[in-house]
Amino acid sequence: MAELAIGRGREKKTAYTVTAWDRLKTNREWLGWWFMLPAVAFLILFLAYPLILGVWLSFTDARLGRPGEFIGTENYEWLWDDSIFWTSVFNTLLYTGVASAVKFAVGLYLALLLNENLPFKAIIRAVVLIPFIVPTVLSAIAFWWLFDSQFSIISWSLKKLHLISTNIDFLGDPWTARWSVIFANIWRGVPFIAITLLAGLQTVSPSLYEAATIDGASAWQRFRFITYPLLTPIIAVVMTFSVLFTFTDFQLIWVLTKGGPVNATHLMATLSYQRAILGGHLGEGSAIATAMIPFLLAAILISWFGLQRRKWQQGEAND
C-alpha cells in the first residue's frame, strides 16, 4: 500500500492522474497472481494438500470413514514384515525394469523404421499410435480375452502350429501372469515412445548421415555416433515419463489379474488400492503409496538433469 502511495505521488507530476486502481490493473505482480489463481487453487486443493495428507495418513491408523490417530511408524514396521508387500515391490521393479527396457528398445527400433522413406508413411505413423489413444482399460479387456485360459486365440494358434500341447494358463500361474501383464504394458507403451523419438529423429539433419557415409561410416556407426548422441536429451525425458508411469501403473494389472493369482502380480499401486479402499485400512495403503515417492523422486531428478543438458546442447539460455 505504501508503495502504491509513493507511486501515486510521483505520477502527480505528470499532467494526468493515475489512480491506485489503474496502477493495480497494470501491475504485473498483482495481475500475475490473479491469472494464476484458478490453476493454483486446483493444484493446492486437489494435489498438494492430498499429497501431504497422504504422507500424514501413512503415520496414522485411519480407516474408511474414521479419522485415525498418530501411531508413528507402525504401518511401515508392519509392511516391513509383510511378504506380500515385498512381493509387490519386487513385481513393481521387475515390471518397470523389463517393460521400460523393452519399450525403449522396440520403440527406438520402430522410430528408426518409421523414419525411413516409406509408402503411405503418414497413414502408418497415424495407425501406430492407436494403441496409445484407446483407453487402457478397454484394450486391457481385449488382452484379458486374448489371455483367456480356455479360449485364448494365442494358445489355439500355438497348438495348431504344434508348438505346445496344452493351453497356456496365461493369467493363472504367477510367472506367466507376470510376463503377460508386462507384455500388455509393452504393447501399450511402445507407440508413445516410438512417436516421440520419431519427432526427435526428424530434427537430425540428413546431411550429417550423408557426410558420415562419405567418410565410410557403417550403419551401426551412424547410429552410435550421430543418432544416439543427438537423441539423448529427448530419450532422457521420454524414458523418465515412461518409467514414472510404468512404476505407478494400476489399470492394466487391475483389469487383467486384480493382483492375483494369490497376490503374485500385485504392484505397489494395486496393493495400496486393495488395502486402503477394499480393505479399508487407509493408513496402511497410504504407507504403501508413500513408499513409492522415493522412487519417483529419483525419476524426477533424472528428468531434471536430462532437461538441463538439453538446454545446454541447444545453446539456449536458462529462460
Next chain:
Amino acid sequence: MTDLLAAKHVDPKSILTGSSPAVADHSEGMSYLERLPKRLITLYLPLVLILIVLLFPFYWMALTAIKPDEQLLDLETFNPFWTWTPTLKHIQKLLFETKYPLWLWNTMFIATSATVLSIAASVLAAYAIVRLRFKSAQWVGGAIFLAYLIPPSILFIPLSTVVFQYGLFDTSFALILTYPTILIPFSTWLLMGYFKTIPFELEECALIDGASRWQILTKIVLPLAVPGLISAFIFCFTLCWNEFIYALTFISSTGHKTVPVAIVNEFVDGDIYRWGSLMAGALVGSLPLVVLYAFFVEHYVSAMTGAVKE
C-alpha cells in the same frame, strides 16, 4: 516410384512426417542406396510384424463384438479369425439392455467439463507465466512441471478422504474437480510453449493502443494460439476418457460410473457368453476417441511431442 508417391501423399501432414521444412527437401535421403530385397528384410518385414502385433488386439476386439455366440467359444468348427455371419446382437444388447448409453454420457460430460475447466485455468496460468513474467514466475512454472510428475496412484487414497470431506463422493463433481489436477500441469506446459511462439511485438502494440491484459489475452493471444488450444483440448479429453483409478475410487453407484469403470465392474458376471458384449462395450467405448483422433492426428501428435519437448 513409390517413394515419389509417398512424398506427394505425405506433404500436407508435415507434423507427422517431419516438422522442420529442412527435412522435406531431403525426403528421399539416402534410401536410393538400398536395393529392394534388402529393404524387404530390414524394413518392411519387421515393420509389418510390429504393426500386426500392435493392431491384432483391436481386430480381435472388433471381430469378437460381431461374432455370433456359438462361434465365440467353438474354435474348431468355425475359422476363429473370420466370420461370415456377423451379428449386431451384442451391440444392440449393449445399447438397449444395459445402462451403457448413460455411462457413455457420463464419460463424455465429465471429460468435457473437466477439460474446459482445465483449459480455462491453464490459459490464464500459462499466459501469466510466459508473458506477465511476475517475480517467481520461474518457480511457479517449475512447480507446475513437478505437479505433472505426481501420478494419480499415490494421490487417490488421500483424495478419497478429501472428496468425502467436501461432500463430493459419488457425484460427477468428484471427477470433474479432480481430473484438472492431471490436466492443468500438462496443458499449462503445452500452452506455455505455444504462447512463447507468439511475437511479443503484437502485445506491445496493443498495450500502446491502450488494451488491457485481459483484452490482449482474449483478442490477440488466444486467436493466434488456436492450434495449441485444439491440441491441449484433444489430449486432455483423451486423458479424461482414459482415467480409471479416480473413477473407480470416487464413484460407487452404477448410474454415475464412467465407461472404463462400468465395463470392468458391471459386465463381469458369470455369463459364459459375456465376451461378446464385453468386446462390444470396449469397441463402442474406444470409437469416439479413435474418430476424434482420426480428424486431429496432427494436433494430437504435436500435443504429445510438445509436452515432451518443452
